[in-house]
Amino acid sequence: MPYYESPADGTRLYYADHGPATGPVAVFTASAYVGHEMWEYQMLPLAEAGYRCVALDRRGHGRSEESWDGYDLDTLADDLYGLLDHLDLRGTALIGHSVGTAEVVRCLTRHCHGRVARAALVAGVAPGVVRSAANPDGVDPAVVQADNELYRRDRAAYYTAFADDFFALHLPGNEVSAEYVRYLVDRCLVSTPRAGTAVRDTVAALELAPELAALHLPLLVVHGTHDASAPLESCGARAARLAPDATLRVYENAGHGLFRTHAGQLTEDLREFIDAGRGVRRAAA
Incomplete structure (x- = not known):
């Protein structure tokens, strides 16, 4: 199986x-708790x-190894750059979801000018x-602390209870089978308790506005109207306003899990975005 060693x-x-x-080339980095x-x-x-x-x-x-340390954003971004370097990838479209978007931004500001041509922030x-x-319009820190306590008390129950909000299942068009929800919860539980809690702490401390403002490459921002996590x-x-060359695409009724509920739309938007960097003109449907 393909592995590489973290440069950190x-x-x-x-x-x-x-x-x-x-x-x-498109390089993907995932949400917290799940893998590729x-x-x-x-x-x-x-x-x-x-x-x-x-x-x-x-x-x-x-399938990656656990470590006790290394969940700070700098190290996570270094891990991502290590993959680009390991495979000697260039002209890459770098795509992140949720906390993966923070890894993308930090990777770009620390390393990636010669390897990444454009980037997409999905439900970031x-x-x-x-x-x-x-960020005066952000979530109350007391709400975040209470949510963290629920997570630490029972991760399995937390993932299961949050599924409706994650996919915005109560809204029309967001049809996800119970079997898929169960599958994704099981994948979340593969991540270790240390990794989950440490990444949550990293997310709580994020403030990447200056870094987004310093990104001078095409940026696609995809977000749902009913994202309960972000x-x-x-x-x-806010990300789209900060970045100098950003395009914002808003998905109506989409939650944080739009990679599943709006899978076809997201795939087409990513394909169009990647092709634009290659000068490919898409035929009208």
Whole structure:
């Protein structure tokens, strides 16, 4: 199986690599708790269409090794860059979901000018979720603390109870089978308790506004109107306002799990975005 060692501390990290080696490259990094499998509905059709799709399992997630340390944003971004360097990828479209968007932003500001041509932030927590002086519309820190206590008390119950809000299942068009929800909960439980709690702490401390403002590459921001984890106005819309060359696409009725509920739409938007960087003109439907 494909592994590489983190440049930070030698932790063995797993990655998936689908599609032709010569195709245009998209590199995916996932939400907290899950690994590369969350991108199934984007990676498979894109790979079948001739794109090379590479995806990282974050340390302590999926098939990657656990470590006690290394869940700070700098190390996570270094892990992501280590994958690009290991495979010597260039002209890459870097795509993150949720906390993966913070890894993308930090990776770009620390490392990736020569390897990444464009980036997509999908249901992102960047530039930050929690209320602060820089983010007065963010979530109340007391609410975040109470949520963390629920998570620590019973992770399995937490993931299961949050599924409706995660996918916005109460809204029309968001049809996800009970079997898929169970599958994703099971995948969440593969991540270790240490990894989950440490990543949550990292998300709570995010403030990436200056870094987003410093990104001078095409940025696609995709966000749902009913994202309960990363509210549209303080996260996706704010990110798009900050970045100099950003395009915001808002999915009506979508929650945080739009990679599943709006899978086809997201895949097409990503494909169009990747193709734009190659000068490919898409035929009108």
